[in-house]
Amino acid sequence: MPVAFASCSIGSPKHTLHQKIEAITQNKFTGIELSFPDLISYANQHFGREIAEDDYPSLCEAATLVRHLCESHNLQILVLQPFSNFEGHPRDSPAREDAFARARGWIRIMEAAGTKMLQVGSSDTPDDAMTADRDMLAADLAELADMLAEHGFRLAYENWCWATRAPRWRDVWDIVQRTNRSNVGLCLDTFQTAGGEWGDPTTEDGRAAGWERYTTSLKDLAGTVPADRIFFVQISDAYPMQPPLDAAPDPETGLRPRGRWSHDYRPLPYDGGYLPIRQFVEAVLATGYRGWWSIEVFDSRAGEKYGGDLFKFAAKARESYRKLMGDAMLSEAVSGAGLWLGAYSGKRSTTAAARLRP
Numbered sequence: 001m002p003v004a005f006a007s008c009s010i011g012s013p014k015h016t017l018h019q020k021i022e023a024i025t026q027n028k029f030t031g032i033e034l035s036f037p038d039l040i041s042y043a044n045q046h047f048g049r050e051i052a053e054d055d056y057p058s059l060c061e062a063a064t065l066v067r068h069l070c071e072s073h074n075l076q077i078l079v080l081q082p083f084s085n086f087e088g089h090p091r092d093s094p095a096r097e098d099a100f101a102r103a104r105g106w107i108r109i110m111e112a113a114g115t116k117m118l119q120v121g122s123s124d125t126p127d128d129a130m131t132a133d134r135d136m137l138a139a140d141l142a143e144l145a146d147m148l149a150e151h152g153f154r155l156a157y158e159n160w161c162w163a164t165r166a167p168r169w170r171d172v173w174d175i176v177q178r179t180n181r182s183n184v185g186l187c188l189d190t191f192q193t194a195g196g197e198w199g200d201p202t203t204e205d206g207r208a209a210g211w212e213r214y215t216t217s218l219k220d221l222a223g224t225v226p227a228d229r230i231f232f233v234q235i236s237d238a239y240p241m242q243p244p245l246d247a248a249p250d251p252e253t254g255l256r257p258r259g260r261w262s263h264d265y266r267p268l269p270y271d272g273g274y275l276p277i278r279q280f281v282e283a284v285l286a287t288g289y290r291g292w293w294s295i296e297v298f299d300s301r302a303g304e305k306y307g308g309d310l311f312k313f314a315a316k317a318r319e320s321y322r323k324l325m326g327d328a329m330l331s332e333a334v335s336g337a338g339l340w341l342g343a344y345s346g347k348r349s350t351t352a353a354a355r356l357r358p
Helices: 017-026 038-047 055-072 094-113 134-149 170-178 192-197 211-224 255-263 277-286 302-306 310-330
Strands: 003-006 033-034 076-084 115-122 156-157 184-189 230-235 293-295
Touching: 003 310, 017 038, 017 055, 017 277, 017 310, 033 038, 033 055, 038 055, 038 076, 038 094, 038 230, 055 076, 055 094, 055 293, 076 094, 094 115, 094 134, 115 293, 134 170, 134 184, 134 310, 156 170, 156 230, 170 184, 170 255, 170 277, 192 211, 192 230, 192 277, 211 277, 230 255, 277 310, 293 310
Parallel strands: 003 033, 003 293, 033 076, 076 115, 115 156, 156 184, 184 230, 230 293
Antiparallel strands: none
């Protein structure tokens, strides 16, 4: 299965996109998620000035250069990300007009970069600023999908576990089906599901209320989501928070606890985290999915652990990916018969008693 690395997940602001690409390719990753902030930084460096987020002619020129850089390293730009706070704005509102203007600009960037997929995160705008009507959310995404389809592009919709309207995989899958568009599918994420349904950074034991339902949720994912509607899967874990995070939104950023957790405390698998992510991988494999996987971590402790060495960090990421996949497949050899889903009842997994079938 092909493996990518999100450009936003390696290095620090002092590292250039070129340096990140060198570390990623040397460790045998074959794709990259191109992060919009990294594109901005690359454009700033190229032009020698600050490039605005809506300066699309300059960003497209920079994206063309990034495309050539990736091609010279035999690296595919899997997706442009993260396109956020798009769907659900009131009709005829300035916010909705801005969202579609951004969409048109990002599509131009995708053309320049040579990528065919846009990642859209489920909106995390305040509840009173967006609709709760899933048909309307789906209508916005369908309109965006039609814009993308004109260029042969796809839309990967991801649940963000702190989102206001679609925080779980079931939510985004329901909305994806309502779009009735074949070029709309899922971006699944180990952290967003395990951290949203099983984990909780505000509790003493790190578990969410109703965490026991996580296994059932994964069985449902394996049994209801067709493999061809999963466009790619992101991998990360999460640190247990001691002391727990405050349950109130951050007064400076407005981020909810899981948003803060996501922003700074998502390490590589087997690198200090505690979420039951192997079980999530098993469930995805049980759908029959064999497409792209991608490392997307946000680890504020990586600098001290790896000393700013991008190559060492990328090597650890590759090692973590291989171990995670090996452990998931060794739960039972993946075959037409299915595989076992580990029931997670504590800080470590135990052998399951229920077989999943694709």
